[in-house]
Amino acid sequence: xxxxxxxxxxxxxxxxxxxxxxxxxxxxxxxxxxxxxxxxxxxxxxxxxxxxxxxxxxxxxxxxxxxxxxxxxxxxxxxxxxxxxxxxxxxxxxxxxxxxxxxxxxxxxxxxxxxxxxxxxxxxxxxxxxxxxxxxxxxxxxxxxxxxxxxxxxxxxxxxxxxxxxxxxxxxxxxxxxxxxxxxxxxxxxxxxxxxxxxxxxxxxxxxxxxxxxxxxxxxxxxxxx
Amino acid sequence: xxxxxxxxxxxxxxxxxxxxxxxxxxxxxxxxxxxxxxxxxxxxxxxxxxxxxxxxxxxxxxxxxxxxxxxxxxxxxxxxxxxxxxxxxxxxxxxxxxxxxxxxxxxxxxxxxxxxxxxxxxxxxxxxxxxxxxxxxxxxxxxxxxxxxxxxxxxxxxxxxxxxxxxxxxxxxxxxxxxxxxxxxxxxxxxxxxxxxxxxxxxxxxxxxxxxxxxxxxxxxxxxxx
DNA sequence: TAGATTGTTAATCGATTAACAATC
DNA sequence: TAGATTGTTAATCGATTAACAATC
Numbered sequence: 001x002x003x004x005x006x007x008x009x010x011x012x013x014x015x016x017x018x019x020x021x022x023x024x025x026x027x028x029x030x031x032x033x034x035x036x037x038x039x040x041x042x043x044x045x046x047x048x049x050x051x052x053x054x055x056x057x058x059x060x061x062x063x064x065x066x067x068x069x070x071x072x073x074x075x076x077x078x079x080x081x082x083x084x085x086x087x088x089x090x091x092x093x094x095x096x097x098x099x100x101x102x103x104x105x106x107x108x109x110x111x112x113x114x115x116x117x118x119x120x121x122x123x124x125x126x127x128x129x130x131x132x133x134x135x136x137x138x139x140x141x142x143x144x145x146x147x148x149x150x151x152x153x154x155x156x157x158x159x160x161x162x163x164x165x166x167x168x169x170x171x172x173x174x175x176x177x178x179x180x181x182x183x184x185x186x187x188x189x190x191x192x193x194x195x196x197x198x199x200x201x202x203x204x205x206x207x208x209x210x211x212x213x214x215x216x217x218x219x220x221x222x223x224x225x226x
Numbered sequence: 227x228x229x230x231x232x233x234x235x236x237x238x239x240x241x242x243x244x245x246x247x248x249x250x251x252x253x254x255x256x257x258x259x260x261x262x263x264x265x266x267x268x269x270x271x272x273x274x275x276x277x278x279x280x281x282x283x284x285x286x287x288x289x290x291x292x293x294x295x296x297x298x299x300x301x302x303x304x305x306x307x308x309x310x311x312x313x314x315x316x317x318x319x320x321x322x323x324x325x326x327x328x329x330x331x332x333x334x335x336x337x338x339x340x341x342x343x344x345x346x347x348x349x350x351x352x353x354x355x356x357x358x359x360x361x362x363x364x365x366x367x368x369x370x371x372x373x374x375x376x377x378x379x380x381x382x383x384x385x386x387x388x389x390x391x392x393x394x395x396x397x398x399x400x401x402x403x404x405x406x407x408x409x410x411x412x413x414x415x416x417x418x419x420x421x422x423x424x425x426x427x428x429x430x431x432x433x434x435x436x437x438x439x440x441x442x443x444x445x446x447x448x449x450x451x452x
Numbered sequence: 453t454a455g456a457t458t459g460t461t462a463a464t465c466g467a468t469t470a471a472c473a474a475t476c
Numbered sequence: 477t478a479g480a481t482t483g484t485t486a487a488t489c490g491a492t493t494a495a496c497a498a499t500c
Contacts, residue, residue, distance in 0.1 A: 007491080008433065009490095010491090011432075011433050011436055012429050012433060015428070015432035016426075016429065019411065033457060033458085034457075035456095040413065042415070044493075045457090046492075046493055046494075047491095047492070049457090049459070049460090050459095050491090050492075050493085052458095052459095053458095053459065053460070056459095064459070065458090065459095066458050066459080067457085067458075067499095067500060068456080068457055068458045068459080068498070068500045069455075069456045069457050069458075070456080070457070070458090070500065071456090071457070071458085072458090084436070084439070085432055085436045086435045086438055087432065091435065091438065099330075100329055100330040100333045101330040103329075104326040104327040104329065104330035105427070107326045108326075108327065108427060108428075110411050110427065110428040111428055111431060114428065114432065114435075116428075116431055116432075116435060154438055154441075155434060155438060157431075178438070178441065179434040179437060179438055181431055185245065185336050187266065187267050187268050195437055197430040197431075197434055199427065199430045200242075201334060201336065201337075201425065202245075202334075202336040202342075203241045203242065204407050204423040204425045205319075205337060205342055205383075205407050205423075206237075206241035206244070206311055206313065206340065207234065207237050207241065207423060208405040208423055209311055209312045209313060209342060209381075210237055210240075210310070210311045210312060211405060212312055212317065212404070213310070213312025213315070214312075215404065233467080235466095235467075236467090259480085259481060260482075261480095261481080270468085270469075271481090272468075272469055272470075273467095273468070273469080275481090275482065275484090276467090276468075276483095276484090278483095279483065282483095290483070291482090291483095292481075292482050292483080293475095293476060293482075294474070294475045294480080294481055294482045294483080295475070295479075295480045295481050296476065296480080296481070296482090297480090297481070297482085
C-alpha cells in the first residue's frame with residue numbers, strides 16, 4: 001500500500017468536511033470560510049485550514065483550495081475530496097451478519113448516499129425479514145469465498161457476534177477482502193495488507209458512563225459540603 | 227464537572243481493557259501481563275502500562291495495580307475499572323428514534339452486559355414491531371420531557387435522522403439529560419454542562435474507501451509499469 | 453484601498469515510545 | 477538467586493494552536 005502521510009485523525013475530519021460540503025452544495029452555497037464551516041462543525045478554523053493544507057500536500061495538489069478573502073469554493077473542494085476519498089464510485093460491499101445490527105446497516109442511508117453499496121449479504125440464517133430488499137443479494141455463509149472471489153469484492157463489514165468475528169475475518173481475507181469495517185466488539189487479527197477499522201458501539205457509551213459517575217460523585221461531594 | 231486529567235483516547239482504551247479483562251475473568255485467568263493483554267488487543271505493552279498508570283494517577287489510587295514479575299490480577303483490576311467507569315450500576319438510558327438503527331441498539335447485548343440499560347424509547351411512530359420487548363417502555367416523542375424529568379434520566383441515545391437531531395437534543399437537554407450518544411450524522415450544539423459523543427457509522431467506511439482508492443491507483447500504477 | 457481570509461511557518465501542547473531501576 | 481514484569485521518568489514523535497505575511 002502506498003505510504004500516505006495523512007493521519008487517521010485528519011482523514012476522519014476530511015470525511016466530516018466532505019459530508020458538510022455536500023449539504024452546503026445542495027443548499028446552493030458557493031463559498032464557505034473555514035470560520036463558518038468550523039462553527040457548523042464545532043471545529044476550529046485553524047484546524048480546518050491546517051487539515052486541508054495537509055491533505056493538499058498529501059495528494060500533491062498544485063493549486064490552492066481556497067480563495068483568500070472569500071473562503072473555499074464549495075463545489076470545487078467537494079469534487080476534490082470526493083475523488084481522493086474514492087466516493088461515489090459505486091463500491092460494492094459485502095456484509096457478513098444480517099442480525100438486527102446488520103439489518104440496520106443495510107437500510108442505513110448514509111452509506112448509499114456516498115456510493116458505498118452493501119450488495120452481498122451473508123448469514124447462517126436464511127429466514128430473515130430483511131431478505132426481500134431491492135438490490136441486495138442474500139447468501140449463506142458457506143458461499144462467501146465463491147461469491148466474493150468471483151465478484152472481486154474488496155470491502156466488507158463484519159456484523160456477527162464477537163466469538164464468530166475472527167473466523168469470518170479469516171474467510172473473507174482468504175476470499176480477497178482487503179478492507180474491513182468491524183462491528184464485532186473484539187480485536188481481529190489480519191495479514192499486513194489488510195486494513196481493519198473497529199466500529200465499537202459500546203466504547204462511546206462507556207466513556208459517557210465514566211463522566212456520569214464522576215458527575216455524580218461530584219454532586220455527592222457538594223451535598224456533603226452543604 | 228470535575229476536571230479529569232484523563233484523555234478521551236486513554237478512556238477509550240480503558241473501556242477496551244475492561245471488556246477484555248471481563249472475558250479473561252470468565253475464563254478463570256488470574257493474572258495477565260501487559261505483554262499478553264497487548265497481544266490480545268493489538269496494543270503495545272508500553273501503552274497499556276502507561277494508560278493504567280495515568281488512570282491510577284487520575285483516580286488517586288494508592289496501591290499498585292500490578293504485581294512485578296507476574297502481571298495484573300484480573301479480578302482486582304476489573305473491579306477497579308468497573309467502579310471508576312461507573313459500570314454495572316444499572317444506569318437507565320433513553321433512546322430517541324426506534325427505526326432500524328434504534329431497534330438494533332435496543333437488542334444490542336453489549337450495552338446490557340455492562341449495566342447500561344435502554345429503558346425508555348421514544349419515536350414519532352407507535353406502530354413498530356420492536357414495541358413488545360420486555361423491560362422497555364415505549365412512548366411518543368411528545369412525552370420526552372415528562373418521562374425523562376420524572377425519572378431523572380441523565381443519559382440518552384439519539385438515533386433519529388440528521389435533520390431532527392438538533393431538535394431532539396434541545397428537548398432532552400431541557401428535560402435534564404447531560405450525556406448524549408449521538409448516532410445522527412450531524413453535529414449537535416449543546417450547553418457546556420452537557421457532553422456529546424458522536425458515533426458516526428459512515429466515517430469509518432469513508433476512511434476505508436480512501437485506502438481502497440489509493441490501493442487501486444497503486445495497482446494501476448504497477449500495471450502501467452509492466 | 454480596506455477588510456477578510458487563506459496558506460504556511462513556528463510554537464506549544466499532548467500522546468506514544470524507550471528505557472531502566474525497582475521488586476515480585 | 478535469576479527471570480520476568482511492573483512503575484515511572486525521560487526522549488521522541490505527532491497533532492493542535494498561534495501568528496502573520498500573502499493576496500483576494
